[in-house]
Amino acid sequence: MQAEIIKFLGTPIFGIFLSIAVFLIGKWLFKISNGFFLFQPLFVGMVLGILILVLMAKMLGVGTTWFYTNAYLPGGSLIIWFLQPATIAFAIPLYRRNDIVKRFWPVIILSLIIGLFLSEFAIYGVSKLFGLDNAGIASMLPQAATTAVAMPIAGAIKGIPAVTAMACIVNAVIIYALADWLIKLFHLTDPIGAGLGLGTAGHTVGSAKALQLGSIQGSMASIATVIISIVADIVVPLFAKLVGLI
Amino acid sequence: MSQNSSTEPKAAPVLIQMGIFAAILFVSSLISPLFPANFPVPTPVIGLILLYGLLAFKIIKLEWVEKFADFMIGLIAFLFVPSGIALTASLDVMKDQGIQLIIVIILSTIILLVVVSFVTAGMMWVVKNVFHQNTDISE
Numbered sequence: 224m225q226a227e228i229i230k231f232l233g234t235p236i237f238g239i240f241l242s243i244a245v246f247l248i249g250k251w252l253f254k255i256s257n258g259f260f261l262f263q264p265l266f267v268g269m270v271l272g273i274l275i276l277v278l279m280a281k282m283l284g285v286g287t288t289w290f291y292t293n294a295y296l297p298g299g300s301l302i303i304w305f306l307q308p309a310t311i312a313f314a315i316p317l318y319r320r321n322d323i324v325k326r327f328w329p330v331i332i333l334s335l336i337i338g339l340f341l342s343e344f345a346i347y348g349v350s351k352l353f354g355l356d357n358a359g360i361a362s363m364l365p366q367a368a369t370t371a372v373a374m375p376i377a378g379a380i381k382g383i384p385a386v387t388a389m390a391c392i393v394n395a396v397i398i399y400a401l402a403d404w405l406i407k408l409f410h411l412t413d414p415i416g417a418g419l420g421l422g423t424a425g426h427t428v429g430s431a432k433a434l435q436l437g438s439i440q441g442s443m444a445s446i447a448t449v450i451i452s453i454v455a456d457i458v459v460p461l462f463a464k465l466v467g468l469i
Numbered sequence: 470m471s472q473n474s475s476t477e478p479k480a481a482p483v484l485i486q487m488g489i490f491a492a493i494l495f496v497s498s499l500i501s502p503l504f505p506a507n508f509p510v511p512t513p514v515i516g517l518i519l520l521y522g523l524l525a526f527k528i529i530k531l532e533w534v535e536k537f538a539d540f541m542i543g544l545i546a547f548l549f550v551p552s553g554i555a556l557t558a559s560l561d562v563m564k565d566q567g568i569q570l571i572i573v574i575i576l577s578t579i580i581l582l583v584v585v586s587f588v589t590a591g592m593m594w595v596v597k598n599v600f601h602q603n604t605d606i607s608e
Contacts, residue, residue, distance in 0.1 A: 269553030338585035371511035420586035
């Protein structure tokens, strides 16, 4: 059975087709529901994609993780690779508001350092409140950084890198779905603040969201994704030492 | 956005734009492994800094890269779908503390957004009222 699956589904086109199909279904649902927030194309695409893979694995009688790795990943990883040029593309919205960067760069850097440090306390508190063990807490602390930075930090402070990667993904999905509502709820009216917040909490997807709000928000979110990763490299291990995780 | 409508500069052909992106990513991928393992700086982060630097020092022009960049940014939600689907592989990890983890991640996302935004707004207030600098910004 496994040999047949690899023969018919092991080429990249299955993963690529499934990804495009579920995303388009998400777009269609979003449109006909007049923009209901749970029908965000990214969220629908993710949930539908996971469901289809789990169901197909069940029907074919193979393990879900095995099916994901051998049938979906060849195509999926091709699309994931294109996140690299998409990430460096954010240099353009950043440069378009270089006037803001030049005037406020000390505020930007200080705000991200202080903001991340204070957030770590809150995240630590929330993790304790919900009864996560030490490995769970350590996995939650690095999530402000981009996935490629957050995972090795998690490993270094005795967390589980896979859980941290999951956190980075869920961050982006949540911000993509709820950013408009959260910004209204908490009155995040300062364009520089909202931009830095969206970039920190939602990574590159947050930056795309911020661009829809305005050029300043988009520019600030882009710079936040870069600086917060470098800040996290330093602040997160320090904080972990401070609270005795390592 | 930044173009003047009267003399709109001509965009570079899309293959050239892709070539510039590929060159920057290639150079970045050579720089990234030079960082120590306990201070990781991934390829795309270096690439973003390089591309921004090249633009800021006027070595490359905005119209050489912006069309492809806008196209890629427009695709970002789709490009992220496979990362979301990758959670299929972590369904096992979530069995033990799954619901708590998801709740903590959602709350952490909100914490990061709100705390960073408020700290920045506070810093802007300090700049304006303590250092008496002009903080007016034009949209």
